[in-house]
Amino acid sequence: MSPLLPKRGRPWTADPGHIHDAPEPPPMPNEQELVGRDIPPEEVEVLRATYEEREPHGEPAPVPEPAEVEVPRQLAEEIRRAMSRYPQKRSAAIPALWAVQRRYGWCTPEGIRQAAAVMGVTPGYLQSVASFYDLFRLEPEGEHQVLVCTNISCWLRGADKLLESFCEAAGVDGQGSSEDGKLFVRGFECLGACDIAPMASIDERYYGPLTEEDATAAVEQLRKDSKEVLPEKRLEDRKVAGGADAKEVKG
Amino acid sequence: MASQETRLLFRNIDEPGLASIDTYRKLGGYEAIDKAFKEMTPEEVLKEVEDSGLRGRGGAGFAMGKKASFLPRGDMDKYLCCNADESEPGAFKDRELMQKNPHQLIEGLIIAARAAGANRCFIYIRGEYDLQGDILDRAVEEAYDSSFLGEDVLGTGEQVELVVHRGAGAYICGEETALLDSLEGKRGNPRLKPPFPAVQGLYDGPTLINNVETLSNVPHIIGSGAKWFTSLGTEQSPGTKVVSVSGDVKRPGNYEVELGIPTRVLIEELAGGPLEGREIKGFFPGGSSSPVLKAEEGLDLPYSFEAMQEAGSMLGSGSIIVFDDTTSVVELALRTARFYHHESCGKCTPCREGTNWTVKMLERMIRGQATPIDLETVASVQDNIIGNCLCVLGDSMAMPVGAMVKKFREEFMDAIEHGVPGATLGAPSGDPVIAPAGQEPMPARVGVA
Numbered sequence: 001m002s003p004l005l006p007k008r009g010r011p012w013t014a015d016p017g018h019i020h021d022a023p024e025p026p027p028m029p030n031e032q033e034l035v036g037r038d039i040p041p042e043e044v045e046v047l048r049a050t051y052e053e054r055e056p057h058g059e060p061a062p063v064p065e066p067a068e069v070e071v072p073r074q075l076a077e078e079i080r081r082a083m084s085r086y087p088q089k090r091s092a093a094i095p096a097l098w099a100v101q102r103r104y105g106w107c108t109p110e111g112i113r114q115a116a117a118v119m120g121v122t123p124g125y126l127q128s129v130a131s132f133y134d135l136f137r138l139e140p141e142g143e144h145q146v147l148v149c150t151n152i153s154c155w156l157r158g159a160d161k162l163l164e165s166f167c168e169a170a171g172v173d174g175q176g177s178s179e180d181g182k183l184f185v186r187g188f189e190c191l192g193a194c195d196i197a198p199m200a201s202i203d204e205r206y207y208g209p210l211t212e213e214d215a216t217a218a219v220e221q222l223r224k225d226s227k228e229v230l231p232e233k234r235l236e237d238r239k240v241a242g243g244a245d246a247k248e249v250k251g
Numbered sequence: 252m253a254s255q256e257t258r259l260l261f262r263n264i265d266e267p268g269l270a271s272i273d274t275y276r277k278l279g280g281y282e283a284i285d286k287a288f289k290e291m292t293p294e295e296v297l298k299e300v301e302d303s304g305l306r307g308r309g310g311a312g313f314a315m316g317k318k319a320s321f322l323p324r325g326d327m328d329k330y331l332c333c334n335a336d337e338s339e340p341g342a343f344k345d346r347e348l349m350q351k352n353p354h355q356l357i358e359g360l361i362i363a364a365r366a367a368g369a370n371r372c373f374i375y376i377r378g379e380y381d382l383q384g385d386i387l388d389r390a391v392e393e394a395y396d397s398s399f400l401g402e403d404v405l406g407t408g409e410q411v412e413l414v415v416h417r418g419a420g421a422y423i424c425g426e427e428t429a430l431l432d433s434l435e436g437k438r439g440n441p442r443l444k445p446p447f448p449a450v451q452g453l454y455d456g457p458t459l460i461n462n463v464e465t466l467s468n469v470p471h472i473i474g475s476g477a478k479w480f481t482s483l484g485t486e487q488s489p490g491t492k493v494v495s496v497s498g499d500v501k502r503p504g505n506y507e508v509e510l511g512i513p514t515r516v517l518i519e520e521l522a523g524g525p526l527e528g529r530e531i532k533g534f535f536p537g538g539s540s541s542p543v544l545k546a547e548e549g550l551d552l553p554y555s556f557e558a559m560q561e562a563g564s565m566l567g568s569g570s571i572i573v574f575d576d577t578t579s580v581v582e583l584a585l586r587t588a589r590f591y592h593h594e595s596c597g598k599c600t601p602c603r604e605g606t607n608w609t610v611k612m613l614e615r616m617i618r619g620q621a622t623p624i625d626l627e628t629v630a631s632v633q634d635n636i637i638g639n640c641l642c643v644l645g646d647s648m649a650m651p652v653g654a655m656v657k658k659f660r661e662e663f664m665d666a667i668e669h670g671v672p673g674a675t676l677g678a679p680s681g682d683p684v685i686a687p688a689g690q691e692p693m694p695a696r697v698g699v700a
Contacts, residue, residue, distance in 0.1 A: 085414045087328065087371065087454055093436030094419050098378075132438040132596075134420030135378045147379075151340045152539055152586050153497040153572055160675040189422065189590055190340040190539075191379050194497030194572070195504045204381035236382060239265045240347060241504020242521055246256035248263075249483065249491075250279075250475065 060124045069117035075103050079118045089119055093129045097136055106137035134189070142177035142184035144222040146170070147201040150187040153194035157209070162198045163187050165215035182223050196235055206235035255516050257483065259491045260467050261507040264351050270386055272393040275354040283474035284399060287362045288407050291473075297366040300469065302477035304489045308344075309334055309425075309462030310538070310567045312488075312556045319367040321449035322457045330458040331369035332434065333360055333466055335376040335383075336418055336425040340539035340590060341570035344493040345463035347505050349376070349383040352467070353390035359469035361399060361411050367459045370410045375430050378419040387415045422594035426642045427460045428452075429596065440598045441642035462568075464493055485511040488556045492566075496522040498573040499529065508554070515550040518573055529575040533658070537567025539587055540647030542654035564654075580659040581666040582674050584652050585613040591648035602645030605636040609652060616663065619670025626663050630656050 082095035096119060100111035107130045109123070116123040130136040148154075148163040166185045170178045175186035191206065193199045199208025202218060207230050210218075214230055221229045258264070268274040275281070287296050301316030322329060333356065337345040349356060356374075364372050376384050391413055394400045402410045416434055418424050424433045428442035431453050452458025468490055472480045481489045488510040494517055497503040501523030508517065518524065518534065525531050531546040536554075542564040544552075552558045559566045574583060592606035612629050615621040633649035633656075640646070656663055 088435065090436035091416075091434060094417065094433070098417065098419065129436065129438055132421060133378070133418070136419055151590055152535075152583065153341055153503070155586050156498045156572075156574055156578060189593055190338060192337050192343045192346050192377070194341055194343050194495065194570075197497060197503065201379060204379075206382070236350075240261060240351065241502055242254070242256055242506050243258075243261075243265070245254040246258045246261075246507075247254065248258045250259075250262060250471075 061122060063120055063122050064113055064117040066117050069114055071114040071118055072103070075099055075111075075114060076118050079115055083119065090121065092119060093121075093126060094133070097126060097130050101137060105143075106140050140177075142170075142181055144183050144203055145201075146183060146185045146218070146222075147188035147191065148185070149189070149191040149193070149197070149199055149201075151190035153190075154197040154199060157197040159187075159198040161212060162200070162210055162215060165212040166200065166219065169216045169219035180223075183219060193235060195241065196233075196238070199235075202229055205229075207233040208235065209233075255508055255512055255521060256506055257491050257509045258507050259471055259483070260348060260352070260355065260464065260493060261505075264347075269352055270350070270354070270390060272354055272390070272397060275352070279474075280354055280470070281358055281397075281399060283470040284358050284361055285405065287365055287473050288405050288409065293365050293368055296362060296473065299473060299477050300363070300366055303468075303472040303480040304477075304487075305465065305468055305472060305480070306488060306490075306556065307462055308464035308468075308492065308569065310339075310540075310565075312566065315363075315461060315465050316366075318449065318461070319363065319459055321447070322367050322369075322459055323450070324368065328371060328454075328456050329367065329369040330453040330456055331360065331364045331367060331372040332427075332430065332453060332458060332460045333372070333374040333463060334425060334427065334430060334460055335374050335380070335463045336422075336430060337380075337463070337568070338377055338422040338425050338594075339568055339570065340587075341495060341497055341535060341572040342538050342568045343495045343497070344505050344569065346380060346383055348463055348467055348493065349380070350386055353383075353387050354394070355467045355470060356387075356463055357390055357394050357399070357413070359466035360413065361394075361404070362469045362473055363459070363461060363466055364411045365409065369459060370412065372411060372413045373434060373453075374413070374415045375424070375434055376415060376417055377424070378417050381417075384415060384417050391415055421596075422590075423596045423642070423644055426644065429642065430460065431458065438596070440596050441644075443641055484509045485553075485555050485557075492554075492569050494554070495568075495570040496573070497571070498534070499526055499531070499575040499578070500524060500573050501526060510555045511553045511558075513550075514552050514554045514571075517554055518550065518571060522571075522573075525573070525575050529577060532574055532576045532578060532580075534574065535570070535572040535651065536562075537565045538570040539572065539590065540643075540651060541565045541567045542650045543658065545658055579666075579671050579674065580655050580662045581613065581616055581671050584655045585610065585617060585676075587651050587655075588613055588648055591644060595644055599640035599642075599645065601636045601639040605632045605645055606648055608632055609648065614676060616666040617671045617674045617676060619666070619668075621667045623664070623667055626656065626660075626667065629663075 078099045079096045082092040083089040096115040100107055100115050104111045112126045113123045116126050146166055150159045170183040170185050172178055172185045177184045191201050193206050196208030218230050263278050305315045306312045307315055335345055360372055400411055400413050404411050421439050423429045424439040426441050429439040433439035448458040484490045491507050492510050493505050493507045495505050506521045533543050533545045535541050535543050536559050544564055552562055556566045588609045592610045595602050595606050597603045609632055612625050633653035636645040636649040
């Protein structure tokens with residue numbers, strides 16, 4: 001992808017806000033509208049010029065002064081505890097982001113700034129770490145998270161249909177959050193549970209093998225915030241496969 | 252006929268409460284640690300592990316004792332990282348081992364730390380394994396309380412600290428140098444080797460990195476001796492192996508066997524064989540990154556590191572994914588390629604671009620928009636990835652996809668002609684820039700210089 005164009009799906013004007021106070025960049029049509037369209041050369045020139053003349057983003061934000069950032073006590077303690085466990089404090093970047101995400105539901109700019117203040121790193125640094133990993137949410141998402149594995153083993157056993165059923169039940173198109181904000185559904189790369197394929201990770205717990213009816217039932221239970229979701233499909237309660245007259249050895 | 256399973260790591264695996272230290276000790280756990288710290292010197296422990304011939308169970312199959320012996324001696328901080336970032340499609344053995352028997356891993360880790368002279372240990376577990384992470388956290392706390400961990404292990408004055416570190420969803424962090432970067436709090440990009448981690452790894456210190464299953468073997472080797480351990484398995488691959496079998500079989504799951512048993516036994520007897528009325532078309536013998544084998548060439552091979560290598564594939568992490576005659580190999584290739592495309596960290600061009608283009612071309616084939624030359628291009632892209640990147644993520648796509656093109660060529664030719672009807676493509680990953688046959692080329696993208 002061209003370095004000039006933003007990542008698909010995220011508006012190019014997205015301004016992380018907390019990093020600097022740059023003036024609003026001029027609007028640019030999104031890439032999908034441009035690809036495959038016959039655009040007169042003059043227009044292309046105008047677009048390019050507009051882009052190039054845009055205000056530069058300015059200097060990245062420095063390390064926040066701890067005194068200037070109000071950090072909830074519990075969050076600060078959690079991050080400090082994580083830092084104390086490693087020889088170098090930077091190692092606590094991922095634990096700190098987890099703590100931010102648990103507290104605010106996603107890695108909010110303000111949460112990242114708070115973590116940066118506690119850790120003594122720039123918010124940009126933590127943002128760069130957060131954007132690398134699939135499990136960090138960079139925008140608000142539905143309250144209950146459903147990740148449907150769509151990789152090889154699950155796909156062979158009907159994962160695409162399962163994902164469709166989850167989306168349908170949640171009223172989500174392809175992937176994303178439901179309108180009531182209760183659910184977030186997306187297809188995910190291998191979750192490491194091919195033995196219970198097709199499967200899904202629901203609020204960080206594994207369930208499988210799932211049928212289309214299970215998807216509907218699970219979504220209903222999640223909407224009602226019921227304590228137990230698909231109790232008979234929990235990975236936790238499964239025994240190891242095989243085992244009938246297995247030879248057990250010990251020296 | 253007696254079952255073909257041999258349970259060493261899986262002994263007592265479904266015993267209620269095995270994840271707690273009391274039950275684990277009641278069943279003989281933490282006895283080897285006593286022996287390793289009170290009756291043996293670090294050199295003797297290392298020698299025992301070397302003599303056992305234990306090969307790494309994470310994929311490369313490198314001898315663990317040898318790897319540990321590469322660490323320099325001396326008084327500096329040394330690190331031991333347990334790689335629990337199991338994310339390869341088809342692999343789920345470490346999940347079971349950590350969830351059901353976390354103390355076996357912790358005991359192995361402490362003993363390995365003694366062998367390597369490491370005082371700071373980490374378990375890098377993938378973020379998706381939240382349940383297993385919680386179980387490990389609890390188990391580590393119990394081990395600290397019983398003074399198996401801490402500043403003074405079992406009153407011997409030795410220090411071993413252990414931290415469970417959770418990732419946050421990135422396959423690349425299972426690559427050992429990317430794992431180190433991630434553990435240092437950075438984006439998980441692989442490093443240039445050399446220097447190898449044994450010399451300059453975590454925080455630039457000497458570092459030993461081992462897989463969960465490898466370390467889980469260590470208490471048994473120290474407890475019962477290397478000699479006993481080598482009586483299991485084959486001469487070159489001693490011990491047992493937990494094999495994950497999944498895909499189109501009746502009883503997918505983890506089966507612990509002695510290496511060298513016929514692959515057919517694993518797939519057809521233990522995992523129950525193909526679904527009713529179907530036939531096995533082929534399988535990945537060692538996870539999604541191993542070159543696929545056709546049923547007729549692979550089923551009768553012994554399941555061992557050597558035999559799989561000889562057949563042009565690999566045992567890898569020991570994960571068999573079976574696909575049957577209802578599967579389109581072109582679609583399978585796309586699923587495989589998409590995974591690596593998604594997980595490529597983007598540092599090296601051949602991998603970043605190669606995975607991207609492979610996905611695009613396979614999508615065109617499935618839509619029936621490809622030309623015969625695309626097949627040659629797909630094959631040549633794979634050749635150009637292999638060996639040209641810092642790590643083997645790109646190779647891990649190139650090898651299976653290359654093998655699929657080679658072994659199931661007629662299916663690809665057929666797709667080029669007619670597409671793959673009924674295939675679920677999902678969202679397209681990008682528009683083809685090279686125009687399909689007989690169509691006008693797309694206008695260049697705006698902004699592309």
